[in-house]
Amino acid sequence: MNLVKLAKQQIQDVVQNAIKNCIDKGVFELDSIPGIMIEKPKEKSHGDFATNIAMELTRKLKKNPREIANGIVSAIDLSNTFIEKVEVAGPGFINFFFRKDWLYKVVDVILTEGDDYGKVNIGNGKKVMVEFVSANPTGPMHMGNARGGALGDCLANLLKWAGYNVTKEFYVNDAGNQIEKFGQSLEIRYRQLKGENIDLPEDCYHGEDIIERVKEYLDEHGDDLENLSSDERRKKLVDFALKRNILLMKEHLRKYGIEYDVWFHESSLYESGEVFETIEDLKSRGYTYEKDGALWFAASKIDESLKDEVLIRANGIPTYFAADIAYHRNKFEKRGFDIVIDIWGADHHGHVARMKAAMKALGIDPEKLIVILMQLVRLVRGKEVVRMSKRTGKAITLIDLIDEIGKDAARFMFNTKSADTHIEIDLDLVTQQTLDNPVFYVQYAHARTCGIIRALSEEGIVLDKSRIKVELLQQEEELELLRKLLELPEEIEIAARNLDVSRVTKYLLDLASMFHAFYNACRVKNENEELMFTRLSLVECVRIVINNMLRLLGVEAPEKM
DSSP: OOHHHHHHHHHHHHHHHHHHHHHHTTSOOOSOOOOOOEEOOSSGGGOSEEEOHHHHHHHHHTSOHHHHHHHHHHTOOOTTSSEEEEEEETTTEEEEEEOHHHHHHHHHHHHHHGGGTTOOOSSTTOEEEEEOOOOOTTSOOBHHHHHHHHHHHHHHHHHHHTTOEEEEEEEEOOSSHHHHHHHHHHHHHHHHHTTOOOOOOTTSOOOHHHHHHHHHHHHHHTTTTTTSOHHHHHHHHHHHHHHHHHHHHHHHHHHTTOOOSEEEEHHHHHHTTHHHHHHHHHHHTTOEEEETTEEEEOGGGTOTTSOOEEEEOTTSOBOHHHHHHHHHHIIIIITOOSEEEEEEEGGGHHHHHHHHHHHHHTTOOGGGEEEEEEOOEEEEETTEEEOBOTTTSSBOBHHHHHHHHOHHHHHHHHTSSOTTSOEEEETTGGGSOSTTSHHHHHHHHHHHHHHHHHHHHHTTOOOOGGGOOGGGOOSHHHHHHHHHHHHHHHHHHHHHHHTOTHHHHHHHHHHHHHHHHHHHHOOSSOSSHHHHHHHHHHHHHHHHHHHHHHHHHTOOOOSOO
């Protein structure tokens, strides 16, 4: 149950009824009532919620907004609501103060809903695909993939909590130029290992992993490449190395807590004929033309500010852009997704408008394609920027990061800021078991709740709902916790609408802070048994909520620390 939404609905109803009452009595002359905006005041003294409807009506009624507000308040009927009192403030804000029994209601809601508390249904089962990481399978995953993985996986979980039918997908780029280059790199390393004096071109892949894959092939298959043509040799090496690399990707992502529903191969778009089918579709709709022996997509027909792009090169080979259009067409037309979310690096900024234009050219609503561009990650140790792995002395990879700080710290920290913000992670801080470490701070709050429950259980004291008297919760630390617990479903809804998981981490940090304050101010074990059981119920509610949100983030919720 979303108690914030219930409260806002009650405000909507009483304000609308009050305005109608004023219209009926001739106090206001209005043809229609505008939408009533309700927000949470920044100052606690201004109540639980406020509306600026009086200011909105000023122009229509040609009256002072404070006069309008007083007219509305005098006509408000608070019967059958949780609203305790209503006040006019400032230039004409109407502030609403709710009775404590509205706050107290959250205890029963959380204890009843348990692991499902916080779930909302704004998605109504709409099919959503979140495609993220999709790293080039020609080498190890890097820092951008690490952030993209945490953002994508947690966003997918958030959308599930918001009632969407979500599919998590990895797009494997196993066709095109990069695979040609991959094959060339593997073959040259093979020839070098066989003693040939041959240089690896500058534009090939120079990573140590290329040599490792060739050595692994030789260990398993011996000299079966010896008498093959260059093309045959490259194909065998690519087939072998790609399988190994993809298996490694799956293993490393699993260590990161990510399991995909679908691994979609670019090569399948060529095997099924969808690339050329898509190009023919664009042709038939009048969005292609030929120039310099190549086939072009007329993006400028959709948007004059866009540059036209090559679909098929003069040599007859489709571009990566052509395959990418076919891939997105597949998502919408072949598999019927209502919304497609791609998480790309900020360097792909220019590709967004082109892809949306291509969707429009195919008759697909471009608004259904949402691209989240993520900014760069900076790792620091002390005040020094860290670029190299301690283990390998080379650029830090996803698996290096997991080995260094663990999946929990990485997943949590990458979601402390929205994707469009640069992020800096202090490697020393996130490995410390201190309250300065945000991940530890939240996990410690969960462990504390479990510790309280465990200690009382060992004395034979277990939560008894019949002994709970919520009205005994009167201290400010208790009331603050109740307010925060009550906000969770609304926070999930806002986070899902904005596609912003950082709201969840901020919520958890606030809740943990409030719980630590409660822990220091309020003894749970108490001579007053009813107060003890009531506070124990509050502790259990905090435990449930922290556990639920850490589960959404894919972060462990330890019971002891």
